Amino acid sequence: MNQTSLLGARALARERLPANRLLRKMNSISIIVLSAIARGFVLLAATIQEVFDESAYQRFLFRGNLSPSVESYAAFLAEHEKSRARRPSCC
Numbered sequence: 001m002n003q004t005s006l007l008g009a010r011a012l013a014r015e016r017l018p019a020n021r022l023l024r025k026m027n028s029i030s031i032i033v034l035s036a037i038a039r040g041f042v043l044l045a046a047t048i049q050e051v052f053d054e055s056a057y058q059r060f061l062f063r064g065n066l067s068p069s070v071e072s073y074a075a076f077l078a079e080h081e082k083s084r085a086r087r088p089s090c091c
Helices: 004-051 054-064 070-087
Strands: none
Touching: 004 054, 054 070
């Protein structure tokens, strides 16, 4: 190998270095974006569970140390309706 080819290889390595840094930076940015999207979906799922009383049912099961069944869901609905009936209606 002659001196010119070695210098050319070093120059190519220097030219590739910023591209590698850019690629690593893009990968880290995409990981951050994907994790933010995933957190958004987790929040959306939790909100939907609250809206449709799934979380309330899970808390009911935990509080009563019950397993999910038709009977426990019926007890949950009865308790839930009692709590709604006690609330004064507004306007």
